[in-house]
Amino acid sequence: MTSHALVRRGRAAAAAILAVALALTGMFLHARAAGARRRAEQPAIDAVARRLPTSDLALSGGSRWLRAPSMEEPTAAFADGPATPDPDPAGAMMAPVDDPGRRPR
Amino acid sequence: MVVGLSSAVLLFAGVIFLTGSLRAEAARAKVAMPDILVQRLVGGRPRTIGVDEKAKIQLLPSVASVRPRVWGYVFLPALQGNVTVVGVDADRAALADLGGAIGEGRDLAPREKEMVTGRGLARFLGLRVGDELALPSAERNAPSLRLVGTFASSVDLYTADVLLCDDDDARAILGVPPGEATDLAVRVKNPEESRVLARKIADLLPGARVIDREGLERVYELAYGRRAGLVLAASLPALLALFVLAWDRLSGALPEEKREIAILKAVGFSTGDVVRVKILESFLVSLLAVLAGIVAAYAWVFVFGAPGLRAALVGWSVLYPEAPLTPAVDVADVLAIATSIMGPYLLVSVVPAWRAATTDPMDVMRA
Numbered sequence: 001m002t003s004h005a006l007v008r009r010g011r012a013a014a015a016a017i018l019a020v021a022l023a024l025t026g027m028f029l030h031a032r033a034a035g036a037r038r039r040a041e042q043p044a045i046d047a048v049a050r051r052l053p054t055s056d057l058a059l060s061g062g063s064r065w066l067r068a069p070s071m072e073e074p075t076a077a078f079a080d081g082p083a084t085p086d087p088d089p090a091g092a093m094m095a096p097v098d099d100p101g102r103r104p105r
Numbered sequence: 106m107v108v109g110l111s112s113a114v115l116l117f118a119g120v121i122f123l124t125g126s127l128r129a130e131a132a133r134a135k136v137a138m139p140d141i142l143v144q145r146l147v148g149g150r151p152r153t154i155g156v157d158e159k160a161k162i163q164l165l166p167s168v169a170s171v172r173p174r175v176w177g178y179v180f181l182p183a184l185q186g187n188v189t190v191v192g193v194d195a196d197r198a199a200l201a202d203l204g205g206a207i208g209e210g211r212d213l214a215p216r217e218k219e220m221v222t223g224r225g226l227a228r229f230l231g232l233r234v235g236d237e238l239a240l241p242s243a244e245r246n247a248p249s250l251r252l253v254g255t256f257a258s259s260v261d262l263y264t265a266d267v268l269l270c271d272d273d274d275a276r277a278i279l280g281v282p283p284g285e286a287t288d289l290a291v292r293v294k295n296p297e298e299s300r301v302l303a304r305k306i307a308d309l310l311p312g313a314r315v316i317d318r319e320g321l322e323r324v325y326e327l328a329y330g331r332r333a334g335l336v337l338a339a340s341l342p343a344l345l346a347l348f349v350l351a352w353d354r355l356s357g358a359l360p361e362e363k364r365e366i367a368i369l370k371a372v373g374f375s376t377g378d379v380v381r382v383k384i385l386e387s388f389l390v391s392l393l394a395v396l397a398g399i400v401a402a403y404a405w406v407f408v409f410g411a412p413g414l415r416a417a418l419v420g421w422s423v424l425y426p427e428a429p430l431t432p433a434v435d436v437a438d439v440l441a442i443a444t445s446i447m448g449p450y451l452l453v454s455v456v457p458a459w460r461a462a463t464t465d466p467m468d469v470m471r472a
Contacts, residue, residue, distance in 0.1 A: 013389075016393055017393065020393060020396045020397055020400065023397075023400040024396060024399075024400060027399075027400055027403045027404075030403075030407070030408070030432070031403075031407070031432040031434060034407065034429075034431050035431065035432065037431075038133075038431040041205075041259040041260075042133065043205075043206075044205050044206040044257060044259050044260055045133050045134055045206075045259070045260055045263070046134075046136050047206040048134075048206045048256065048260045048263055048264060049134035049135075049136045049263065050136060050137065051137075051191060051193055051269060052134070052137045052191060052263060052264075052267065053137070053174055053176045053189075053191060053287070053288075053290075054137055054138065054321070055131050055132075055134035055135050055136075055137040055138050055263070056131065057127065057130055057131055057262050057263060057426070058189075058223070058261075058262060058263055058264060058265040058266045058267065058426055059127075059262075059419045059425075059426065067178065067187065067189050067266065070138075070320075070321040071142060071144070071288075071321070
């Protein structure tokens with residue numbers, strides 16, 4: 001390998017390391033700012049949470065009867081046994097076929 | 106090779122970041138979680154519970170308060186989904202006083218047939234502050250409710266499908282008769298005694314389902330742990346294929362690399378030195394790939410909202426909260442990802458490095 005090729009490889013490696021270091025710094029700064037923003041919103045979360053029946057998130061519950069899994073399946077680690085496929089339809093890449101006339105998301 | 110390793114880290118870290126963020130969000134609202142929850146079961150199915158059971162539980166030592174709650178689901182045909190109707194008792198604190206939980210409009214006024222809804226629900230139904238809505242109900246006297254406010258975006262993850270109204274209105278809409286409640290939320294003076302107290306309540310009310318706080322928290326951990334585990338398990342064959350490719354690539358050294366090793370040996374490097382240098386090279390390559398993958402996963406989940414992954418882990422509800430996810434990255438998770446990718450990669454790089462280092466340098470030079 002020529003000395004030019006070595007220098008080129010060294011420069012490329014240094015540039016890659018610098019880029020990753022900069023990106024990591026940006027990531028930490030972003031995480032810190034987002035965390036501080038969320039902490040500032042905590043009083044609003046507490047105020048609403050006191051009125052809600054559960055701390056369960058409003059995810060994937062709108063079309064099912066499992067809006068609050070902590071209450072509706074309180075002791076179920078799995079529906080039938082460990083390592084069985086997830087029976088919970090929220091855990092799918094695609095929604096099931098819709099009823100006729102309903103616009104799929 | 107760097108791109109392949111980074112892609113594997115991207116997938117693994119993306120799943121773990123998203124799961125960690127959702128768990129942290131659920132933990133932020135844990136003030137909503139009662140120490141003990143009492144439901145009535147009939148034939149294994151939940152039924153409403155008598156409010157008079159409150160008095161029996163209240164007599165137990167170390168019970169701080171018992172609150173009958175009225176809440177439930179109403180299926181809206183227009184939405185093709187359920188709305189969570191939550192009744193609020195009259196002695197509640199005003200939301201307006203507390204940190205901007207209301208984004209638009211104002212809080213409920215008692216006994217005025219009003220409601221406050223999540224932003225998504227109001228938007229999906231085309232409701233604006235001041236509009237009235239009649240929810241489908243089995244009760245003839247179910248009132249129409251006037252929208253007086255919507256929740257702020259900061260609480261969207263908890264309220265996207267929620268409709269808050271007075272206890273009496275919730276009873277009428279949900280068909281919960283007076284003297285009955287959906288469940289009883291028990292607060293205890295000493296949380297350490299929750300489990301013992303839960304057992305006492307179960308003895309006191311045969312047929313009731315009594316869940317303590319630990320049980321409530323456990324389900325959430327399991328729900329997301331299970332989904333994340335399945336996504337990661339499905340990705341394992343791809344990771345295995347990557348390591349097979351890495352083995353193939355590293356064992357078939359290029360002529361330029363063979364020549365490089367031969368020169369190192371010719372200038373006095375021992376086989377052990379060459380193996381160490383090659384392992385160091387593999388370490389640096391995999392470290393760079395892991396760091397790049399972690400940064401990419403962070404941007405994927407917390408900057409772009411995890412497109413493609415979010416549906417697999419959190420679902421695809423009609424009323425989908427649009428709030429961005431807040432980073433909750435655990436250093437232990439990052440280290441686990443780095444170890445699970447870098448460890449096998451370094452292992453598959455040792456044998457090819459040793460094989461290349463034991464080749465006679467003269468043979469390579471002559472080739």
